[in-house]
Amino acid sequence: MGARIALAAPQPGYAVKLARYLKETEREWEVAAFTQEMALARYVQDVPPADMLLIHPDLYAQVKERLPTSMYVVLLLEEETAGSDDQTLPSVAQFQPMSRLAATLRALLEGGVRRQSRDGTAVWTVFSASGGVGKTTLALNLARQLNERGVRAFYLNLEPLNVTDQLFGRGEPDRLTSVLYTLQAHPEEGGRMLQQLAERSSPIGTGYMDAPEHPAERLALTAERLRMLLDALRGSARFDVIVVDPDSGCGEWHRALLEWSEEVLWLALDDVQSVRKAERLVKEWQGKVAGFPGKCTFALNRQEGAPGNDWRTPPGTTLHPLPEIPQWNRLSTMQTLLHSSAYSGAVDRLLDRLCPSRDDSAGHEKVPTGADRSWQP
Numbered sequence: 126m127g128a129r130i131a132l133a134a135p136q137p138g139y140a141v142k143l144a145r146y147l148k149e150t151e152r153e154w155e156v157a158a159f160t161q162e163m164a165l166a167r168y169v170q171d172v173p174p175a176d177m178l179l180i181h182p183d184l185y186a187q188v189k190e191r192l193p194t195s196m197y198v199v200l201l202l203e204e205e206t207a208g209s210d211d212q213t214l215p216s217v218a219q220f221q222p223m224s225r226l227a228a229t230l231r232a233l234l235e236g237g238v239r240r241q242s243r244d245g246t247a248v249w250t251v252f253s254a255s256g257g258v259g260k261t262t263l264a265l266n267l268a269r270q271l272n273e274r275g276v277r278a279f280y281l282n283l284e285p286l287n288v289t290d291q292l293f294g295r296g297e298p299d300r301l302t303s304v305l306y307t308l309q310a311h312p313e314e315g316g317r318m319l320q321q322l323a324e325r326s327s328p329i330g331t332g333y334m335d336a337p338e339h340p341a342e343r344l345a346l347t348a349e350r351l352r353m354l355l356d357a358l359r360g361s362a363r364f365d366v367i368v369v370d371p372d373s374g375c376g377e378w379h380r381a382l383l384e385w386s387e388e389v390l391w392l393a394l395d396d397v398q399s400v401r402k403a404e405r406l407v408k409e410w411q412g413k414v415a416g417f418p419g420k421c422t423f424a425l426n427r428q429e430g431a432p433g434n435d436w437r438t439p440p441g442t443t444l445h446p447l448p449e450i451p452q453w454n455r456l457s458t459m460q461t462l463l464h465s466s467a468y469s470g471a472v473d474r475l476l477d478r479l480c481p482s483r484d485d486s487a488g489h490e491k492v493p494t495g496a497d498r499s500w501q502p
Contacts, residue, residue, distance in 0.1 A: 128234050128415045131168060131175040133159045133184045134201060134219070146223045151231070153412055162187045169196065176384075176415040177234065181219070193356055199233065234415065246359040247387040250369045252379075254402040258392045259426040261287065262462050263447070264370035266472045267390070269329035269463060271366055274476070279323065279364045280333040283351075283371040285340035292459040293327055296335030302342040304334075305350055308357050315357060323363045328460060332364070343372075348381035355385060375406055384414050388479060389421045392447075393436060395428055400436045407439060418442055422479065445478075447471050 130147065134140040137160045144158035157175070159165040166188050169178065178198045180188075185200060192198065200216040217229050251264040264280065271278040282289055283301075290296065297303065300322070308315035323332035337343055358367050371382060383389055393403040403423075410417055418439045425432060427449040438444055448467050456462070 128153070128176040129155045129157075130230070131157050131159065131165070131178045131180075132201075133165050133178065133180040133188075135160055135181055135183055139219070143223060143226070147227060147230075150224075150227055159184075166191055169193065177230065179217070179230065193352065199230070246364050246367065248355060248359075248367045248369060248382075248385055249388040249390065250371065250382055250386040251390045251392065252371065252383065253373045253392040253399075254375070254406040255393075255399050256373045258373075258394050258399060259447070260373075260392055261289070261370050262453075262468075263390065263392060263424070263426070263472070264368050265289075265292070265329055265462060266469065267476070268331045268366075268368040270469065270472050270476060271368070272330040274480070276480075277363065277365045278331045279358060279367045280327075280329060280331050281354075281358070281367055281369045282334060282336065283343055283346065283369060285337065285343040285372060287336045287370075288459070289333070290336040292329075292462075293333055293335070298338035299342050300335040301337065301354075305342075305354060308353060316361065319357060319361050320363070323361065328463060331368075346378055348378040351378050351382060352385070375409065380410060380414060383410065383417060387420065389417070390475075391421050391423050392426050393423070395425055395432050395434055397434050400434045404437055411439065422475070424475070445471075445475055447475075 128151075132140055132144050132147075134143070140158040140160050144156045147154055147156045157168060159168060162184060165180075165184060169175070169188065169192055176197060178192070178196055179201050180198060181201050181203075185198065189198075198214050200214050201219045202216050203219050215233065217226060249267065251260045251267065253260055261282070261284070264282075268278040268280040304315065304318055304322075307318055322334065325332065327333050355367065358364065369382060369386070371379060391403065391407075393399045407418055407421075419441070421439075421442060422445055423436070423438045423442055424445040424447050425436060426447045428446045429449045436444060448471055450465050450468055452465070453461065
């Protein structure tokens with residue numbers, strides 16, 4: 126499993142020795158070692174962020190305010206019984222056999238610990254390797270049905286050209302531009318803008334971002350700017366799930382988005398071109414994205430009967446069918462996409478697999494984030 130590990134310890138000899146050992150024994154890991162606060166502070170602002178920051182408590186105290194909210198931190202304690210100021214963080218003993226330490230780190234990465242914000246907000250991305258496969262339809266229905274289950278969802282469309290204004294109504298020409306600028310220049314005002322986005326009503330019952338009138342801002346999107354937006358949405362503590370609807374692509378920000386997502390719902394059509402493109406991109410990103418493809422649920426859209434093409438999804442993953450809806454072949458209004466009982470039923474079954482446990486006291490779904498996820502594909 127490919128992973129990016131940042132190691133931060135004040136003892137130069139120890140940091141270098143452990144980094145060398147991990148590089149030699151865990152060939153798929155990218156390991157960077159730090160002993161000074163300034164160098165570490167610059168690194169944690171890099172894109173994409175590390176999958177794990179293994180850090181001595183002294184250095185953690187110096188940089189914790191500058192860490193992205195999505196950074197997964199593991200404390201490196203000098204003694205196994207030593208305590209820490211933040212009891213919510215996992216920890217490992219610094220002075221133990223390196224083989225045992227490496228095994229512990231591997232178990233943390235492979236045990237379902239996903240990058241997530243400290244308030245538990247999860248990012249779910251609906252993705253495809255090619256366009257026209259029904260991403261927006263699935264993303265809208267996911268957000269709506271999550272909301273109906275009592276899960277606070279936010280719908281984030283990142284397509285340069287999208288027509289969700291046909292569903293939500295005409296808004297600002299490009300709200301993303303103003304949000305990103307305000308978050309950079311006036312963070313407090315940016316927070317208020319996000320609060321307004323969360324509170325306005327919509328046909329899917331969730332907050333949303335306006336469709337762009339001009340595609341330039343989304344075409345110029347970078348991984349760094351996307352991370353800033355996701356961190357702000359997660360930090361607002363107003364959502365349980367952010368449902369991201371990007372365009373199809375294999376650029377750096379697309380890869381980073383999958384890296385930062387707790388769940389990836391990967392769509393294709395029962396079409397030889399769609400299926401083969403999906404297989405090639407999965408193969409390209411396997412080992413380069415932490416938790417991938419284990420975090421993926423693969424779905425074959427517009428399926429009628431047995432598939433005509435063999436989609437060779439990675440071993441251990443499942444293929445979820447989504448039905449063909451003939452009434453959607455000639456749409457006159459996007460509201461129609463939200464009112465198919467057959468499609469809603471398929472999405473419900475998908476959510477039952479992604480959110481298998483319930484809060485008995487309220488009857489609402491419990492959204493699995495990070496270590497409490499109980500279903501694996």
